[in-house]
Amino acid sequence: MPCKARLGEVAGDPGVSLATAARKLLDTMPGAKDSTLARHLRRSGWPDVTADQVGRVLQGLNRQQPQRHPAPAKKNPLRSQRLADAAKAAQGKHPRLGIRKVTQKLRKTGWPAVTEDEVRAALAAPPRPASLTPLIPARPLPTPRTRPDACPACGVVVGSLGLCRCS
Incomplete structure (x- = not known):
């Protein structure tokens, strides 16, 4: 922490x-x-001052300690996503089921410690994307060559000097 003085x-x-x-x-x-x-x-x-001397001098002051906030509890995103998928599948098979019944079904099918609040949050979660692959290709698509003397990289006809757009 730099000193402002x-x-x-x-x-x-x-x-x-x-x-x-x-x-x-x-x-x-x-x-x-x-x-x-x-x-x-x-x-x-103050070339000869020590930390003990500073502590004794400031002993009577009410010092502000930096606030430390507890780290938020980490959620397992994979578990949350799996729970959301299972809850949505259970409700998809039986659309008229309420949260309590969906929770009971999940407990019977491999989620023994799930709570109603977790199921409610899982059902309120946004839907999972169908694919994790990007919709935009990683590299640009090659331009179609309209003429045989066009440059294969940029598609521009090579001039009399042998130059195109990419050279």
Whole structure:
């Protein structure tokens, strides 16, 4: 994390104490560790400061810790897709079945731990694409040769200098 305070801004005033300089840095870098603050203070005019000294100086301050959000639970997309396929197949065979009956059928046919909420979400999922192959070809289609003296790559008639569009 780069320090926003430059040499001379924090330590330029001879009357600035270590506590003031550390607080100014902490304002620009909330949640920084003592060692990080000490490193930035050493770069900005406090050559002999240590992380312990910075920690003691800032001990009474209410420091903001960086917020850590828990990682969202990972879903298995393959399982979700298989469940969606199975649920849609079960409902396709019996279109008048409700969520509860579809869940019961799925439990009987190999999904013993499936819940009604999972089945509801699976049935609400968008349909799976018919093919995973791209609709656009990977390389352009060759242009048809209209004349025998046309270039096989671009289809343009080669001129008197032996040049076409691709050369």
